[in-house]
Amino acid sequence: MTTPAHTPPPAPPTNRLLLLLGGVLFVCVAGLFLILNVILRLSAGPSDPATQPVVAAQAVAAPAQAVPTFWQAPDIELVADASQKKQIEYGRDLIARTAAYLGPKGSVRHITNGMNCQNCHLDAGTRVFGNNYGAVASTYPKFRARSGGIEDIHKRVNDCIERSLNGQPLDTASAEMQAIRAYILFLGSNVPKGEKTPGSGLKALPYLDRAADPQAGEALYQAKCQSCHQQDGGGLPAPDGITYTYPPLWGKNSYNDGAGLYRLGNFARYIKYNMPLGATHDNPLLSDEEAWDIAAYVNSRPRPHKATPKDWPDISKKPIDHPFGPYADGFSEKQHKFGPFKPLAATP
Ligand code: HEC
């Protein structure tokens, strides 16, 4: 009997066992590598350049749908030119501490009532729905129906000086007007011409179905405002005697009846989203009714007179809450002051 020469001898059983063990070991080690790799990548987090773009893209994409992106002021520290930066900083200070320069005890001139622009244009005109200046550079010069003409930034600033600060206008060429203008232009330098930034000015507030009620407003004022703005509405002067810790809401040192805040809608919108101190546009502390009723009370108190029939020369362009006739519609001065505003808004 012969064994065929070409048939390989069967492998000894120990060899086969080794091969099998080797294979199993290989699979195990490879699997372990894979698991380790995944763990490493996950624990590395967003600082790992390999995973960063994915994480960043998710972080931007998710909230963008829910939260609108509001305008933010550019950073003054990034202004390269030293003299330009100084002028912009002076402008910001004139907005924040107006009385220290232009008030009754001001260091430059005595032309305003002791309030600061910032009392109404919060955080030096940068706060979301705090009456900010985000859209001024991009939209001025523009036609304004109040004056019936084109207004540039100088004219608009002097409007607030003469009305909100019940004062005398600044000379256009003065260092102060030039600095305020430079600051406002700087704030709007990140806004394309013609665009209105989200969160600029004041946030909309629905009209009530009834007239605003000054009597209800008086009780609310006592409960929610008086502790700071005082019983006589005259505010609380600061210890330095130059400006106010709490600015006045009526009386001889307050805004006059030609000012923007004297219109009930502007006042109600301002306080709804900014007062009492601490309220914000996304965390208001007053109901709509409270805001309108307090507005009716405060704007029924005495204050300096400035309003003139020259305001809104085209009476058909008067805002519905401008409280001085004559009007193009048949409604009374009283209804234009306190509402109900819905029927007025409905007339063309
Ligand atoms: C805790 C103190 C405090 C309370 C309470 C408060 N305010 Fe003010 N209010 C301020 C301060 C401070 C400013 C100025 C903000 C600034 O300059 O940054 C101000 C500014 C204002 C302004 C604009 C400037 C002016 O004087 O015309 C109005 C209007 C106003 N408050 C109305 C109200 C009303 C209405 C209430 C009640 C619902 C109220 N405030 C409650 C502290 C307060």
Ligand code: HEC
């Ligand atoms: C008593 C509150 C008050 C004070 C103080 C005040 N303003 Fe105003 N200002 C307003 C209101 C309200 C408006 C917007 C309503 C309107 O158009 O009448 C406004 C509007 C403006 C605008 C136009 C904003 C836009 O987007 O069109 C500019 C610019 C401005 N103010 C500058 C100033 C400057 C500068 C000062 C200080 C010298 C000042 N304001 C002080 C209440 C005030």
